[in-house]
Amino acid sequence: MSRHIKLSLGVAFMALAILTGCERPRPISEQTGYRGTGMVELANKRDNVKLAALNALPEATAKADPNGPTAGSLYKNVQVLGNQSVGEFTRTMVNMTNWVAPTEGCNYCHKAGEDFSADTLYTKVVARKMLSMTGKINADWSTHVGATGVTCYTCHRGNNIPKDIWFSAADPGTVKGFTGWKYGQNTPVAANGYSSLPLDSLSSYLANDGQVRIQGTTALPANYASPPMGNKASIANTEWNYSLMMHMSNSLGVNCTFCHNSRDFSNWSDSTPQRATAWYGLRMVRDVNNGYMTPLESTFPAHRKGPLGDVAKVGCATCHQGVNKPLNGAQMLADYPELKKIGATVAVTAPAVAGAVAAAPNVLGKIYFTTGKNDIDAAGKEAIATAAKALAANAAATIDISGFADSTGNQDQNMELGKQRALAVRDALKAAGVAEARINMKKPEFVVGSATAESRRVDLVAVGM
Numbered sequence: 001m002s003r004h005i006k007l008s009l010g011v012a013f014m015a016l017a018i019l020t021g022c023e024r025p026r027p028i029s030e031q032t033g034y035r036g037t038g039m040v041e042l043a044n045k046r047d048n049v050k051l052a053a054l055n056a057l058p059e060a061t062a063k064a065d066p067n068g069p070t071a072g073s074l075y076k077n078v079q080v081l082g083n084q085s086v087g088e089f090t091r092t093m094v095n096m097t098n099w100v101a102p103t104e105g106c107n108y109c110h111k112a113g114e115d116f117s118a119d120t121l122y123t124k125v126v127a128r129k130m131l132s133m134t135g136k137i138n139a140d141w142s143t144h145v146g147a148t149g150v151t152c153y154t155c156h157r158g159n160n161i162p163k164d165i166w167f168s169a170a171d172p173g174t175v176k177g178f179t180g181w182k183y184g185q186n187t188p189v190a191a192n193g194y195s196s197l198p199l200d201s202l203s204s205y206l207a208n209d210g211q212v213r214i215q216g217t218t219a220l221p222a223n224y225a226s227p228p229m230g231n232k233a234s235i236a237n238t239e240w241n242y243s244l245m246m247h248m249s250n251s252l253g254v255n256c257t258f259c260h261n262s263r264d265f266s267n268w269s270d271s272t273p274q275r276a277t278a279w280y281g282l283r284m285v286r287d288v289n290n291g292y293m294t295p296l297e298s299t300f301p302a303h304r305k306g307p308l309g310d311v312a313k314v315g316c317a318t319c320h321q322g323v324n325k326p327l328n329g330a331q332m333l334a335d336y337p338e339l340k341k342i343g344a345t346v347a348v349t350a351p352a353v354a355g356a357v358a359a360a361p362n363v364l365g366k367i368y369f370t371t372g373k374n375d376i377d378a379a380g381k382e383a384i385a386t387a388a389k390a391l392a393a394n395a396a397a398t399i400d401i402s403g404f405a406d407s408t409g410n411q412d413q414n415m416e417l418g419k420q421r422a423l424a425v426r427d428a429l430k431a432a433g434v435a436e437a438r439i440n441m442k443k444p445e446f447v448v449g450s451a452t453a454e455s456r457r458v459d460l461v462a463v464g465m
Ligand code: HEC
Pocket: 074, 075, 076, 077, 078, 079, 080, 081, 082, 093, 094, 096, 097, 100, 101, 105, 106, 107, 108, 109, 110, 116, 117, 123, 124, 125, 127, 128
């Protein structure tokens, strides 16, 4: 063989080795949208094994008796867990230790030798806020976390500090040379998926309510002085927006088509139900960061803060850690009913998306009531009959009943009224032939600051239809 041929053969083998070595084992592709829309998710067996290990559930401790004296009546300084039974409270302390400080133990939050009621360590003050935050996510953001819910473990996974957190980043500002202002670009970091997109899109979208839009809503140019902003969308906006989208896709380990039909990214009715879940997710993350993390700024010591002095914040990856449902969708909260005793309320609604790809909460009907009453009128009876028919046709579906009341007047009376209305609707559904086991009663909610007909209602929400 001449040297020339040997060389060519060598090059050919090398090329073959490089090409076949690209990704092994071969990726698994799964179709997630309608045929022909190119909506597929690619996964790799090797990564799946790693992700499964990272997202395995810890073994649950034995359940506690929910009855008996409450922690609030026994202990001195219990501000959040007051309505847990003493047994549940003790279980919560043990679980928090396992989930957040398995090496340090109780002394991570309680100073050795001091009474447990003392708030000496900052970690205890943070943990108390974290308890309210966890309760708030589970009670008010079921539009995102569903019945799966979250516990401290969802974010912490046995670590003092969750693995994926973020801080505001200093804009690199101007650089030498003709490029001038970098606009936060060409600084690859985890938050932008190591791309050349702006490095700190998360501050605008996950801590402030920056509009996630790349298209203007009006034909005419921007009116910066007085909102609505009209055609404010710009190339710069688009880059920030795409940087956020990279963060979202990476956090969940999915492609853009998991949520969008790429022929029209902005169109909601072409999008998957997961996009609506993500919409709620964005709002939930803002609520968590603004309502719980940022207020802890003076509590955290300097060495826990970021380069700009802000506290660590939550992003999509803090819970998701590379999978579309944290802990691969294991319903961990179900093992910890005492955590559901913490909670408050809000109500927000996402734009309507395309149906059918996956089960998403689905409002079957709304039943309105007159002030102070729980009687169901003719329109209400019709809504109940329709819901009963839909349930008869979908044997696997269940129904959530949630009562709403306005937040004016006596709150306890309003809550009681919300409950009475929900019970009236449940009885009417049973009378229409729906088995009681398929009906889930939800805690009544307030519609904040409104006294309209919309706040005097009961929603019928189909689950799994
Ligand atoms: C991650 C932080 C953390 C860890 C670890 C922790 N605790 Fe607590 N502990 C708290 C917080 C926060 C409260 C207050 C809860 C509230 O305000 O509702 C509290 C309150 C208490 C109280 C009530 C004291 C009183 O009189 O007010 C007792 C008792 C207690 N903890 C015991 C324990 C024990 C025992 C352990 C270890 C098994 C433990 N805790 C581990 C955060 C922690």
